[in-house]
Amino acid sequence: MAHKLYREAHPMPFVLTHWINLLAMFFLTLSGFYIHFPIFPGFMGVARGTHFFWMFVLIINLTLRIVLAFVVKSANMPDTREVDLDIKNWLPQAANRHQMIPWIKYYLFLKKDHPISAKYGVLQKIAYLATIPMTFAAAYTGFCLWGPTSDWGFFLAGTTWVADLFNAGGGASLMPMRILHYWIMWVILIFTAAHVYLANIYNFAPSKMIFAWKESGDH
Amino acid sequence: MAHEDRAFYDQLAERGVTRRGFLKFCGSVAAMLGLSETMAPTIAGAVEAAAGSKLYPAVWLNGGACTGCTESAAQSTYPDIAQIVLDILSLNYIETVMMATGEDADKALYQTAEANAGKFIMIYEGTVMTGLEGNTLRVAGKTGLQFIDEIAPKAAAVVAVGSCAVDGGWVKAAPNPAGGTGISMYLKEKGIATPVINLPTCPVNPEWIVAIVIDALLLGGIDENGKVTEGLVSKLDQFGRPSFIFGQTIHDNCPRRGHFENGEFVYQFGSPEEAKGYCLYPVGCKGPQTQTNCPIVRWNNQTSWCVESGAPCIGCGNFNWVDNGAPFLGRMRKIGIGSVGAQGGGWEPGVLGAIAGGAVVGALAVHGVGMKAAGRIGEGPATEPMKEYDAKRAKKGGGN
Numbered sequence: 096m097a098h099k100l101y102r103e104a105h106p107m108p109f110v111l112t113h114w115i116n117l118l119a120m121f122f123l124t125l126s127g128f129y130i131h132f133p134i135f136p137g138f139m140g141v142a143r144g145t146h147f148f149w150m151f152v153l154i155i156n157l158t159l160r161i162v163l164a165f166v167v168k169s170a171n172m173p174d175t176r177e178v179d180l181d182i183k184n185w186l187p188q189a190a191n192r193h194q195m196i197p198w199i200k201y202y203l204f205l206k207k208d209h210p211i212s213a214k215y216g217v218l219q220k221i222a223y224l225a226t227i228p229m230t231f232a233a234a235y236t237g238f239c240l241w242g243p244t245s246d247w248g249f250f251l252a253g254t255t256w257v258a259d260l261f262n263a264g265g266g267a268s269l270m271p272m273r274i275l276h277y278w279i280m281w282v283i284l285i286f287t288a289a290h291v292y293l294a295n296i297y298n299f300a301p302s303k304m305i306f307a308w309k310e311s312g313d314h
Numbered sequence: 315m316a317h318e319d320r321a322f323y324d325q326l327a328e329r330g331v332t333r334r335g336f337l338k339f340c341g342s343v344a345a346m347l348g349l350s351e352t353m354a355p356t357i358a359g360a361v362e363a364a365a366g367s368k369l370y371p372a373v374w375l376n377g378g379a380c381t382g383c384t385e386s387a388a389q390s391t392y393p394d395i396a397q398i399v400l401d402i403l404s405l406n407y408i409e410t411v412m413m414a415t416g417e418d419a420d421k422a423l424y425q426t427a428e429a430n431a432g433k434f435i436m437i438y439e440g441t442v443m444t445g446l447e448g449n450t451l452r453v454a455g456k457t458g459l460q461f462i463d464e465i466a467p468k469a470a471a472v473v474a475v476g477s478c479a480v481d482g483g484w485v486k487a488a489p490n491p492a493g494g495t496g497i498s499m500y501l502k503e504k505g506i507a508t509p510v511i512n513l514p515t516c517p518v519n520p521e522w523i524v525a526i527v528i529d530a531l532l533l534g535g536i537d538e539n540g541k542v543t544e545g546l547v548s549k550l551d552q553f554g555r556p557s558f559i560f561g562q563t564i565h566d567n568c569p570r571r572g573h574f575e576n577g578e579f580v581y582q583f584g585s586p587e588e589a590k591g592y593c594l595y596p597v598g599c600k601g602p603q604t605q606t607n608c609p610i611v612r613w614n615n616q617t618s619w620c621v622e623s624g625a626p627c628i629g630c631g632n633f634n635w636v637d638n639g640a641p642f643l644g645r646m647r648k649i650g651i652g653s654v655g656a657q658g659g660g661w662e663p664g665v666l667g668a669i670a671g672g673a674v675v676g677a678l679a680v681h682g683v684g685m686k687a688a689g690r691i692g693e694g695p696a697t698e699p700m701k702e703y704d705a706k707r708a709k710k711g712g713g714n
Binding site: 131132133137140141143193194196197206208209210211212246258266267268269270273274277278280281285288289292296297298 | 481488551561602629639645646649678684691692697703
């Protein structure tokens, strides 16, 4: 099954945005953990500064990535240099039709053959696309907590809604929002664990491509 | 000041208050109201003109209350400047400290409401007890709810003092068998349109009542017809709290904020870090999520306040503050899922996150072993020649 990986699969702009995503997630997670509980002294100002800086980097990077999807062309299938507008390769493609169940069966070892995939498999597309609302949810809940923006109507409405959800009549209490923001990080970490595992379970060619832009397979 | 009323200053002197002290107080009230300090003489003039000449009718109703807010407001052992302002209120009914008892007391309440309909202030302390159809609180043969139903619609405004009156306070904490709720929530449910000014914290800070009395009664927040003006309404946030008091977090104005930024923390009580007055964040301080001006106004005649005296803020100015703030010495509220874990106090949010994360990593590791055993590592299995769906359709003799 091993695919040939050509540079057209991940054009250079996407290699860069992926790198920036990784760095932002890394620094946001570490600084966020420290802000959650400062396990050693002397670092809070740096941690908060780091958190705010990479928060803006991540939001800008994600927005840019979405815009680029409408501009840059990428390989539309595995094993090909044939390109299409990137956004088309993210949305369901013909090869994705009827393939959800076979993918689930495959991962549960109920199916021997590797299911036919489009640019990405069905579950893969769902997971990747889910990172967009997930990241924006992390940003939104973060702004709900951040002093300069927490009393903006747009964010205060969310704070009140989440507080009510957690314990009816919670008013504008920030605690439920703080916990939600923290848990979103865990969801992102869980996604990352599955992403790293599934991307590299067969071999490390996908990592070589996305990080070093190095082609593999027969050219 | 344009004029000086000797009797008023004699009254101040009797209470051990100098003219300078009084003007300083008016300056601090001006600052709290978000006014320029140049407004201090105007406030002083208004207080002076009102003291001893005008009395504004008010009634003080107690719901499910510990009377801590009454105690806080009365400060009976130390009559101070604030008391002079509060004396402007003609409190015709206040259960805890009034002379009258029984039917006479009730008469004072209803007469005040009838004679001054639409022109008196109703101060409400304590939780609105809705449990057992209101029978969780009975006074003089009636439910607490009946008192509210009869008096609140006639008041110009309701001032909810203390967290219990604002949203049910600690009485409302789960499982809340008394059906505790806040006065504004109850009035909304009953369709009573009387405006409510919410002053949370447990207990209420008397300085805030003073600020409201000055703003509402002396600076025109309530007009001569007993109508709450737009000027006063615009100072309230969407939860009915005066934003000049509840607009910033304790953390924003905390004298220990520098230690927070420097990462200088108290991790354990009794430690050298505690003696140095470091930040109390790791021992559960709720200052970052509690919006009151405690660090500026302080308590007990501006003497001190919780963090200054060495205790972490427990967030008593928050909404549903006990459920959200407990455990008070922990960083985050603990979580129970349904009834599971709730009885034992729940789990730290991080523990639940780590359990979920660990479970996924464990499952992936097991899956990886399965992938290896199935011979999928490396080149991987062959790709199916055609989709299962298409194969089934082909078998049935159908097209695409």
